[in-house]
Amino acid sequence: MKLNNVTFLNSDMKFETGEFLIKDNKIVFDLNVEDEEDTIDCKDYFVIPGLINAHFHSYSPLAKGLMQEMALQDWGNTSEQGKIQQLLFDYLENEISEKEFGYIAQKSYIDMVKNGVTFISCQGQLKIVGFRQSKNVGF
Numbered sequence: 001m002k003l004n005n006v007t008f009l010n011s012d013m014k015f016e017t018g019e020f021l022i023k024d025n026k027i028v029f030d031l032n033v034e035d036e037e038d039t040i041d042c043k044d045y046f047v048i049p050g051l052i053n054a055h056f057h058s059y060s061p062l063a064k065g066l067m068q069e070m071a072l073q074d075w076g077n078t079s080e081q082g083k084i085q086q087l088l089f090d091y092l093e094n095e096i097s098e099k100e101f102g103y104i105a106q107k108s109y110i111d112m113v114k115n116g117v118t119f120i121s122c123q124g125q126l127k128i129v130g131f132r133q134s135k136n137v138g139f
Contacts, residue, residue, distance in 0.1 A: 002031075006042035009049065050118025058105040059092055 001022045010016045021028040057063070066085055067075060076086040092101070112120060 002039040003042050003047065004039055006045065006047050008047040015046070048116060051116045052119045053112060053117045056108070056112075056120050058101070058108050059088075061104060061107050061111070062092075063088060 002019065003022065004019045005017065006019060007015050007017045008020070019031065021031065063085075066081070066088065070081060074082060076082050076089060096104075109120070
């Protein structure tokens with residue numbers, strides 16, 4: 001497959017616009033290589049390497065904004081925000097079923113794929129469930 005007018009991150013970590021082939025699952029810049037597959041005009045797209053999320057919690061969709069502007073050492077403290085955080089942590093640890101957590105994890109993984117993440121590192125006690133759910137969405 002040939003990509004024309006594509007903006008990509010080059011080896012100098014700078015964006016460049018040009019063209020290249022994807023041949024046998026590899027990027028090929030030698031355009032003299034014969035390629036009889038489709039050509040795609042990518043003038044409206046960026047092509048970047050897969051992104052890595054090196055610190056991830058599968059419950060992130062539930063906690064969005066809950067930790068905002070609060071130091072890590074204050075999480076779960078006696079403030080109103082801290083009490084709400086602690087309720088969430090207790091619920092996740094003691095009440096939620098593996099199946100329910102699986103649905104939350106799938107939502108997290110799908111959101112990451114939509115944003116270009118192709119590798120994750122999942123933290124927490126339910127990481128085995130998270131790992132199984134990540135396989136369900138193609139990680």
